[in-house]
Amino acid sequence: MNENYFPQELEKRWQKFYEENDVFKTTDDSDKPKYYALSMFPYPSGKLHMGHVRNYTITDVIARFKKLNGFNVLHPIGWDSFGLPAENAAMQHGANPAVWTDENIAYMTGQLKRLGISYDWDREVTTCKEDYYRWTQWIFLQLYKKGLAYKKEAAVNWCEKCGTVLANEQVIDGKCWRCDSVVEKKYLSQWFFKITDYAEDLLKDLDKLKGWGDNVKTMQANWIGKSQGAILKFKVVEKDLEIPVYTTRPDTVHGITYLVVAPEYKNIEELTTPENKQAVEEYRANARKLTEIERLSTERIKTGVPLGTHCINPFTGEKFPLWTADYALVEYGTGAVMAVPAHDTRDYDFAKKYNLPIKVVIQNSESPSDCSESAYVEEGVLVNSNEFNGMKNTEAKKAITQKAVDNGYGEFKTQYRLRDWLISRQRYWGAPIPVVYCDKCGIQPVPETQLPVRLPEDVDFSVVGKSPITTSPTFQDTICPVCGGHARRETDTMDTFVCSSWYYLRYADPHNTNLPFSKELVNKWLPVDQYVGGIEHAILHLLYSRFFTKALRDLGLLDFDEPFSNLLTQGMVLKDGSKMSKSKGNTVDPDEIFENYGADTARLFILSDSPPARDFDWSDAGVEGCYKFLNRVWKLFSNNQEYITLDYKLPEKLSKENDDLVRVVHMAIKSITNDISHDFQFNTVISRYRELTNAIYDWRGKKTELNEEDKAVFSFATTSLIKLMSPVTVFMADEIWKELGSETSIHDEKWCEYDENLAKASSITLVVQINGKVKDKIEADEGLDNDSLKEIAMNSQKIKDLIEGKTIVKTIVVPKKLVNIVVK
RNA sequence: GCCCUUGUGGCGGAAUCGGUAGACGCGUUGGACUUAAAAUCCAAUCGGGGUUAUCCCUCGGUGCCAGUUCAAGUCUGGCCAAGGGCACCA
Numbered sequence: 001m002n003e004n005y006f007p008q009e010l011e012k013r014w015q016k017f018y019e020e021n022d023v024f025k026t027t028d029d030s031d032k033p034k035y036y037a038l039s040m041f042p043y044p045s046g047k048l049h050m051g052h053v054r055n056y057t058i059t060d061v062i063a064r065f066k067k068l069n070g071f072n073v074l075h076p077i078g079w080d081s082f083g084l085p086a087e088n089a090a091m092q093h094g095a096n097p098a099v100w101t102d103e104n105i106a107y108m109t110g111q112l113k114r115l116g117i118s119y120d121w122d123r124e125v126t127t128c129k130e131d132y133y134r135w136t137q138w139i140f141l142q143l144y145k146k147g148l149a150y151k152k153e154a155a156v157n158w159c160e161k162c163g164t165v166l167a168n169e170q171v172i173d174g175k176c177w178r179c180d181s182v183v184e185k186k187y188l189s190q191w192f193f194k195i196t197d198y199a200e201d202l203l204k205d206l207d208k209l210k211g212w213g214d215n216v217k218t219m220q221a222n223w224i225g226k227s228q229g230a231i232l233k234f235k236v237v238e239k240d241l242e243i244p245v246y247t248t249r250p251d252t253v254h255g256i257t258y259l260v261v262a263p264e265y266k267n268i269e270e271l272t273t274p275e276n277k278q279a280v281e282e283y284r285a286n287a288r289k290l291t292e293i294e295r296l297s298t299e300r301i302k303t304g305v306p307l308g309t310h311c312i313n314p315f316t317g318e319k320f321p322l323w324t325a326d327y328a329l330v331e332y333g334t335g336a337v338m339a340v341p342a343h344d345t346r347d348y349d350f351a352k353k354y355n356l357p358i359k360v361v362i363q364n365s366e367s368p369s370d371c372s373e374s375a376y377v378e379e380g381v382l383v384n385s386n387e388f389n390g391m392k393n394t395e396a397k398k399a400i401t402q403k404a405v406d407n408g409y410g411e412f413k414t415q416y417r418l419r420d421w422l423i424s425r426q427r428y429w430g431a432p433i434p435v436v437y438c439d440k441c442g443i444q445p446v447p448e449t450q451l452p453v454r455l456p457e458d459v460d461f462s463v464v465g466k467s468p469i470t471t472s473p474t475f476q477d478t479i480c481p482v483c484g485g486h487a488r489r490e491t492d493t494m495d496t497f498v499c500s501s502w503y504y505l506r507y508a509d510p511h512n513t514n515l516p517f518s519k520e521l522v523n524k525w526l527p528v529d530q531y532v533g534g535i536e537h538a539i540l541h542l543l544y545s546r547f548f549t550k551a552l553r554d555l556g557l558l559d560f561d562e563p564f565s566n567l568l569t570q571g572m573v574l575k576d577g578s579k580m581s582k583s584k585g586n587t588v589d590p591d592e593i594f595e596n597y598g599a600d601t602a603r604l605f606i607l608s609d610s611p612p613a614r615d616f617d618w619s620d621a622g623v624e625g626c627y628k629f630l631n632r633v634w635k636l637f638s639n640n641q642e643y644i645t646l647d648y649k650l651p652e653k654l655s656k657e658n659d660d661l662v663r664v665v666h667m668a669i670k671s672i673t674n675d676i677s678h679d680f681q682f683n684t685v686i687s688r689y690r691e692l693t694n695a696i697y698d699w700r701g702k703k704t705e706l707n708e709e710d711k712a713v714f715s716f717a718t719t720s721l722i723k724l725m726s727p728v729t730v731f732m733a734d735e736i737w738k739e740l741g742s743e744t745s746i747h748d749e750k751w752c753e754y755d756e757n758l759a760k761a762s763s764i765t766l767v768v769q770i771n772g773k774v775k776d777k778i779e780a781d782e783g784l785d786n787d788s789l790k791e792i793a794m795n796s797q798k799i800k801d802l803i804e805g806k807t808i809v810k811t812i813v814v815p816k817k818l819v820n821i822v823v824k
Numbered sequence: 825g826c827c828c829u830u831g832u833g834g835c836g837g838a839a840u841c842g843g844u845a846g847a848c849g850c851g852u853u854g855g856a857c858u859u860a861a862a863a864u865c866c867a868a869u870c871g872g873g874g875u876u877a878u879c880c881c882u883c884g885g886u887g888c889c890a891g892u893u894c895a896a897g898u899c900u901g902g903c904c905a906a907g908g909g910c911a912c913c914a
Contacts, residue, residue, distance in 0.1 A: 215828050215908080222827065222910045229914085247914060260914090302912075327912045337914045345825095346912050417913060538909080608849075609836050613829095615907095617836065621850055628864090629849090635864095674840085684838065687848035694848090767844050772895040774844055812894055818843050822894045 001641050001739040005634035007598025011731040015113055023745070024118040026074050028521060035071035036525050037063040038504055038564075040533030040541070041078045041125075044104035045085060048111045048590050050573040050580055051534065054606045054616060058570060058680065059532045060117045061607065064727035065676050067118075068751040074525055075118055076507040078125030079105050082133075083496045084162060084178060087429040087468070090461045097429045101128055111590060116599050116730040118747075123510045127499035132506065133431040134452030135516035136499050139548075140434060141445050142555050148194045149423075151443065155264065155331070156422055158186040163465070164426040165190055167495060168419050169223075169540045177540075185288075191433055191492065192420040195547045199224055199416040201561075202546055211530075211566030213613070216538045223539050225417025230401040232338065232410040234259060234311040237319060241267060243311060246333030246415055250404070251396035252340040253315050254385040255361035257351065260304065260323050260337045262330035263287040271322055273308030280305055280324060287326045302327050302350045314409045315386070315400070325350065333415060341375065348375035361385050362393050421544065423495045428459060428468040430493030438480035438487040447481050453489070467491060500541055501548040504528055504563060522558050531564040532612075538569070568680060571615035573606075580618070588618055600729040601627045607682035607728060630732060633693055633725070636700075636718060637736050643706050646740050648715035656762075658713040661699045663761060665720050668692040669754035672724050686728070692721050720752050768793040769820040770802055786813040793819040 018024065039059040042052055056077075063075035079101075086097035093100075105126065112119065125132060143149040157166040159176040165188060170177040195202075203224045206217045229248035236243060243259065261268055263284040272280045283305045304325025312319055327346055328337045341351035341358040348371070351358055360371050362380040369376045382388045388396050404410025424433065432453040434446035446453055456472035463471055469491050470476070480487040502516065508525040509517040533541075542564070549563040572579050575586040593602045605626040610616045637644065654662060672688050675681040696717050703710060719740070726733035726746045737746035761782065766789055768776040776798045780789065790813055793799060799821070806823040813819050 213829085218828050219909050225910080225913070227913070245914080249914075325912095327914090329913070332913045337912095339914085344914070346914075349912095415913080417910090535908080611837085614837095619836080619850070622836080625850060631864095678840095683836085684848080687838075690848055765844075769843080769895075772843090772893090777844070810894070812843090814843055814895095818895090820843080820894055 001638045001736075003635070003638050005631045005732070007600055007630075007731065008595070010735045011114070011116070011594075011598050011600070014731045014734055015116070019113065022122075023747070024075070024120050025122055026072065026076075026120045028524070030072035032070055032072040034074065034525060035063075035066040035530075036074045036528045037066065037530050038075075038507075038528045038532070039077070040531070040537060041080050041500070041503060042108065043080045043083060043085070044101055044108055046104045046107065048108055048115075050588055050590065050606070050618060053115060053590050053602060054573055054612075055532055055534070055570055056112065056115065056117050057603045057606050058568070058612050058682070059530070061603075061676070061682065061727045062530055062532070062680060063118055064730070064747065065751070067747070068727065068749065070750075074123075074507065075120060076123040076125070076510075077112065077117070077119045077121075078123075078503055078507070079127065080496060080500050080503070081105065081126050081128040082430045082493075082499055084427065084429070086128075087427060087461070090429075094461065096457075098128065111594075114594050114599055115590070116603065118730075123507050125503050125506050125510055127431075127496070127503060128429070130452050130454065131513075132503075133499070135506070136431045136494065136502070137434040137446075137451050137453060138448060138516060139502060139552070140431075140494065140498070141448060141451075142557075143193060143551060144435075144445050146551070146555060148197065148551055149191060150194065151189060151191050153187060153189045154192075154422075155185045156188050156190055157183045158188075159183055162427075163467070165422055165424060167422045167497070169421075169543070170495075190422055191424040191494075192422055193498075193547070195421045195544075196416060196418055198547050198550050199226070199418045200414075201550055202418075202543065205546070205550075205561055208562055209565075209567070212564075213567065213569060216535070216542065216567060216569060219538045220543055223418065223543065227415050227417075229413055229415065230397075230404065230410055231334065231413045232401075232404055234313065234338070234409075236271065236322070237310040237312060238273070239270060239309065241270065243267075243271075243322075243336050244334045245336045245338045246413060247338055249340065249343065249397070250400045250410075251382065251388075251393040252343045252361055253313070253338070253400055254382075254388070255340040255342050255359045256313050256318075256320055256338045257341060257357040257359055258321050258323055258339045259311050260325045260328045260339055260350075261307075262328040262335045263324050263326050264330040265324065265328075265335045268307070268324060271307050271309050276306060276308035280307060283324060290326070302346065302353065304350065304354070314404070314407065321356075323354075331419065332417070342371045343375055343377055345375045345377060359384065421495075421547075423498055424492035425495055426467045426491075427493055428455070428461070430496060431499060432469070433490045433492050433494055435490045436478055436480060436487040437490065438483060438485060440485055441480055441482045441487075444480055444482055444487070450481070455493075467493075469493070497540060497544050501544040502552070504531075504545070505552075505558070516557075519558060523560070526558065527560050527562055528564045528566075530566045530568065532568045532570060534572070535569040542567070568612060570612050571610065573616050573618055575618045577617070593623065597623060597627045598630075598731070600732045601630055603730070604630065604686065604728055608686040609683060611683055612680050629690060629693070630729065632697075633689075633721070633729075634732070634736075636693065636696060637722070637739070640700065640714070640718070641739065643711050644715045644718050644740060645711070646715070646719060646742055648712040648719075650712050650716055651709055654709065654713065657699065657702070658709060659762060661695065661713055661717055663758050664692065664695045665717050666754040666759040667761075669720065669724065669752045670756075670759040673751070673754070676727075682728075689721070689725055689728075692717075692724070696721065722746065723749055723752050764816050766792060767818040768796060768799055769818065770799070771822055772820060775799060775802055782816065784816075786815060789813055789816075789819055793821065 037059050039055050063073050067073045081101050086101050089100045090097045140149055157171050159166055161179045161181040171183050174183055176183055203226055227248050230250040231244050231246055233242045233244045304323045307322045309322045310319045339347040341347040342360045343362055358371055361384045363383050364380045380393055382391045382396050401410055401412055434453045436444050438444055456475040458472050458474060459468040460471040461468050476489050478487050478489050505517050505522050509521040545563050552558050580587045605623050609622055668688050672685050675685045722733050722736050733746045763779055764782050766778045766780045767774055776796050778792055780792055790811055803823050809822040809824055811821050
């Protein structure tokens with residue numbers, strides 16, 4: 001064994017060995033219980049960054065730990081490989097996106113292997129390959145048949161820079177999630193998935209996700225945005241029309257003083273009188289020009305114009321005017337709002353500005369407000385509300401809605417904020433949407449037998465302002481599957497989030513050529529036992545995947561409701577207090593770390609300083625410290641190889657110091673096992689490695705000669721240490737194991753077991769408190785009962801002096817730990 | 825405005841049940857080895873005060889203010905700050 005640790009040489013050797021011997025292959029037929037560990041698959045951007053390293057190392061340690069504990073572990077990887085960067089690179093360098101993507105995948109695959117992640121590469125899934133995207137298209141067709149995929153004209157989010165539409169989830173603060181440019185509204189006919197059909201399911205089933213953090217669950221709940229209220233219908237005086245509004249405050253219905261429709265409201269022209277037409281047209285044109293950001297700004301002063309027409313309040317018979325204002329949103333509720341200025345702050349501001357009446361209908365009985373200064377939005381009792389006067393407003397919500405239901409001008413209504421998922425993209429590098437447009441038959445799905453609809457290669461990537469796919473001379477012209485006549489292919493491709501919404505299912509059955517996956521295999525491996533990835537996917541990917549799982553369940557393709565039982569959202573990797581990014585120039589290249597210190601040091605360090613869920617601050621000194629520690633472990637073995645054997649036998653009876661070391665080992669096994677299995681607290685796991693190493697060094701330092709008993713104890717301690725470290729420092733562990741004479745890999749060993757009786761010190765430190773303050777510490781035997789502990793405490797000279805002349809009120813004894821004497 | 829998360833030394837962070845606050849590491853300081861440096865090893869390291877025959881004693885201390893308790897980083901109530909999410913959603 002080399003005296004010194006040379007990770008560069010040994011890691012390369014082991015990597016080659018693992019690859020040649022296919023050691024991480026997972027079989028479907030095993031008696032062992034299954035465990036599915038999954039990292040969010042990467043976009044093949046070119047190189048791994050430290051966030052990847054952290055993500056994959058965490059999952060790898062979990063996978064390896066489960067394998068050592070007797071599970072049949074599925075730990076796959078793949079590539080989320082459709083998307084804009086490949087296309088942009090193609091435009092800039094004239095390269096084909098497929099070639100660019102393949103090169104990146106090849107390089108990053110090499111990095112993952114260097115990092116020592118135990119993937120079953122046989123199950124690798126690449127979303128841009130035909131054998132994958134044909135099934136993405138197939139799933140689209142199943143959703144289409146079920147009515148869950150549809151095309152409609154709508155105001156959609158348009159990113160000019162990316163040249164495509166975006167889903168609501170991809171618009172962050174009015175800006176594109178990818179390129180940060182301001183998003184505009186456009187009216188376009190686009191493909192949607194009907195995720196809103198699952199709004200209630202997606203919300204309700206969050207309760208089933210015990211293994212998810214509350215932060216992610218509340219983010220999803222907020223996004224789904226359920227609210228309960230009523231639809232109330234108001235007759236228009238001047239026209240034979242009815243305007244339905246959605247409200248969560250039917251209790252305030254007697255306080256309506258005007259009604260607002262959105263500028264894009266469908267009947268707005270009909271509702272406008274000739275005298276008001278010009279002003280309304282101008283207002284609407286203006287509203288159209290505003291960006292989403294301007295329009296949604298809460299600081300902006302509310303504006304609007306009257307339409308000239310009126311509605312009747314069926315509860316009071318009162319007539320009130322109709323207005324249009326852009327604070328009413330066409331896409332939420334019915335696009336119309338009943339305005340109760342007295343009890344809604346937005347309506348209040350608007351009414352003040354335009355001198356509209358304010359009518360109080362809810363009051364706090366103790367301190368009535370006339371709403372001359374501000375709206376009263378708290379709970380209270382109804383006034384000016386006919387038969388409902390005196391009723392609590394919480395009860396009135398129900399009673400008033402019921403009256404509307406009974407009289408045919410209203411209904412109870414649950415409303416969600418969630419919108420349908422816009423999946424069309426006007427881009428080349430994605431899975432083509434498998435439909436054609438026939439001049440006679442209209443929209444027709446491509447028959448399953450004709451899948452995949454291949455991406456054309458005869459395209460011009462240099463075009464500006466349209467998708468390269470439209471430049472193909474061969475792609476668009478096709479034949480209608482129904483009538484055989486001329487048809488055009490859809491040129492939009494699918495959002496890459498469609499591809500990533502089912503990849504975790506494909507891993508269960510990656511080579512299936514008849515179906516995306518067999519029901520049997522997907523039910524066997526899923527749900528994912530542990531999913532690990534970044535918090536940035538809290539809504540996007542995780543919500544879409546949950547939707548897909550539910551939709552595929554309803555299609556009869558699988559039998560579970562939720563795809564991911566446990567979710568670990570890892571924190572960001574920071575350097576100097578901010579997120580590592582190329583623009584800030586504070587990135588650390590994993591290759592450099594592999595080169596200088598080896599992958600084991602990288603793995604150890606990325607787990608060592610923070611718990612996985614928290615942000616991790618990269619420090620060069622920390623890397624150095626981990627490298628030193630590995631050297632220390634290495635030397636423990638290289639300097640003592642002659643005393644360490646794998647087939648040692650611990651004698652029954654041990655000397656005191658040997659017994660102590662054995663106990664330290666058992667304690668380490670216990671705490672490491674607990675820390676990994678409970679919260680994946682790898683930072684404390686690594687602390688235990690260091691403590692155990694320190695304890696072994698201390699023990700060794702006291703011995704010049706080792707007798708047979710010593711050698712057995714030393715062997716037990718050192719081999720336990722390296723086994724405990726093996727999920728983290730994978731190469732070093734295998735190398736040392738081999739040097740110790742093993743024919744088989746340390747990764748095929750069983751996890752260390754501990755004896756509860758030995759996993760504690762042979763003596764205890766009895767803490768003696770007076771009035772809750774520590775006054776003395778006394779070494780005592782481990783097995784003493786409470787009375788004996790009390791006696792020991794009372795016999796302490798120090799304690800005797802301190803309680804001299806005082807009255808003992810009572811004495812509390814915590815078994816094996818503490819005596820507290822309460823004195824006056 | 826609403827919701828979630830987090831507040832512990834110079835720093836990252838430990839601390840099953842309420843029971844020794846600061847494990848482990850980084851950094852710093854001192855020492856050993858060395859011609860010297862690096863590496864390595866040893867020791868010290870929350871703050872104030874006392875005594876300094878360096879071993880103790882004592883007080884304070886986990887964002888702030890109260891409370892419960894023999895005992896609170898941990899439980900309860902009320903605040904404050906930071907990070908994140910949602911938001912003219914009717």
